[in-house]
Amino acid sequence: MAARTVSSQSEAIVDIVCDVCRAEGFQVVKNPSRSRGSTPTVDIVASRNDESAERKLAFDCWQGESRVNGDQVEDFVRRIHALKLDGGVYVSAKGFTEEAEFMAKKLKVELWDLPKLKQHLVRISPQETARIPWTLPVSRQTASRVFTTGLANGNRLRMTSLPHLEFRPYIFVRFTVTAGRGQGVAIIVLDGVDGRACDSKLLEGNVPLSPTHILTECLDLQPLTGSMPQLPEGLDMKENMTVAELGISPDQLEPKISSEIQAETNLPPGSFTINEARLLHVPILTVELGEGDKVYRRIVQAATANMIWDDSATCSYCKLFSNSLCETCWSTTCMEHERRCSHCSRPVCSSCAVSKGIMGKKNLCPSCKEL
Numbered sequence: 246m247a248a249r250t251v252s253s254q255s256e257a258i259v260d261i262v263c264d265v266c267r268a269e270g271f272q273v274v275k276n277p278s279r280s281r282g283s284t285p286t287v288d289i290v291a292s293r294n295d296e297s298a299e300r301k302l303a304f305d306c307w308q309g310e311s312r313v314n315g316d317q318v319e320d321f322v323r324r325i326h327a328l329k330l331d332g333g334v335y336v337s338a339k340g341f342t343e344e345a346e347f348m349a350k351k352l353k354v355e356l357w358d359l360p361k362l363k364q365h366l367v368r369i370s371p372q373e374t375a376r377i378p379w380t381l382p383v384s385r386q387t388a389s390r391v392f393t394t395g396l397a398n399g400n401r402l403r404m405t406s407l408p409h410l411e412f413r414p415y416i417f418v419r420f421t422v423t424a425g426r427g428q429g430v431a432i433i434v435l436d437g438v439d440g441r442a443c444d445s446k447l448l449e450g451n452v453p454l455s456p457t458h459i460l461t462e463c464l465d466l467q468p469l470t471g472s473m474p475q476l477p478e479g480l481d482m483k484e485n486m487t488v489a490e491l492g493i494s495p496d497q498l499e500p501k502i503s504s505e506i507q508a509e510t511n512l513p514p515g516s517f518t519i520n521e522a523r524l525l526h527v528p529i530l531t532v533e534l535g536e537g538d539k540v541y542r543r544i545v546q547a548a549t550a551n552m553i554w555d556d557s558a559t560c561s562y563c564k565l566f567s568n569s570l571c572e573t574c575w576s577t578t579c580m581e582h583e584r585r586c587s588h589c590s591r592p593v594c595s596s597c598a599v600s601k602g603i604m605g606k607k608n609l610c611p612s613c614k615e616l
């Protein structure tokens with residue numbers, strides 16, 4: 246099944262910071278003065294009355310792939326001064342260079358990396374962000390599942406962005422095939438955002454289907470009605486949680502279901518009847534793990550803790566199952582593309598390994614080669 250659960254991480258961070266500011270009593274303006282051409286701008290201006298004087302702070306949320314450097318901090322301070330603000334906080338999930346930390350100390354701005362941002366998030370009392378019907382609870386296994394890789398040295402990967410939990414609407418349809426071959430009862434699941442079939446299951450008979458069972462397993466779970474589920478420990482992400490909206494209007498629903506059943510089963514119209522269609526919000530958890538400049542995305546269907554997508558599961562070179570990470574370039578390697586340094590015994594990939602000696606070739610990692 247295609248994974249289509251990723252909403253804009255960068256905008257999400259700006260929104261999270263806005264929530265943090267509001268929770269700490271600030272009035273928040275997002276993207277102020279962005280419309281006025283050449284005026285310097287920051288992502289957020291947060292203002293609060295402290296002891297009868299108004300204090301205005303600037304927030305910038307860095308969304309690039311690299312760490313924030315000293316020049317960027319200097320530029321931020323210039324904009325704070327140009328906007329006549331009282332101070333600022335630079336937020337970067339990717340962290341900061343030493344030079345940036347030095348500049349921040351000197352110019353008196355605060356830096357928030359991922360752990361720091363999380364500290365602020367914890368302070369927000371867990372409020373319900375939305376009330377939605379028919380929500381599946383998040384499985385306790387989800388947190389351990391999403392951080393456990395099948396890689397021998399997978400523990401070398403760290404989180405590179407905030408985990409994101411999305412409650413995505415799916416339409417579970419029970420239908421009966423009434424004519425021709427393959428009579429029986431089956432379930433088909435449509436993605437409620439784009440309306441496409443994404444899973445199916447046979448309940449009885451022999452309706453031709455191509456099942457994955459990643460979503461139909463949810464049918465055995467008892468949905469909650471009316472409030473967001475309690476999240477298990479290790480998923481302290483209430484504020485990085487979104488609810489995707491249903492993309493199909495009620496009057497399109499029935500024709501949409503019929504055409505998806507036909508496409509999935511090759512059954513002619515009129516040879517099946519729809520018995521029941523039910524909306525369920527399924528929690529989908531996305532995390533990004535990485536090292537060096539490699540980032541691997543993992544997506545877990547969090548109601549049953551089933552992995553639905555894992556970039557790190559296949560070899561970076563050939564797409565066979567991966568076995569380990571190259572500890573030089575952080576590519577994933579299969580048995581075929583994995584080498585062991587004969588000096589330090591660290592795993593490296595076939596591209597990073599250097600072979601030495603004419604007789605009885607030895608593999609060395611780039612750093613042991615220099616010795």
Ligand SMILES: [Zn+2]
Pocket residue numbers: 560561562563564565578579580581582
């Ligand atoms: Zn390979």
Ligand SMILES: [Zn+2]
Pocket residue numbers: 571572573574575576593594595596597598
């Ligand atoms: Zn490598």
Ligand SMILES: [Zn+2]
Pocket residue numbers: 586587588589590591609610611612613614
């Ligand atoms: Zn080595």
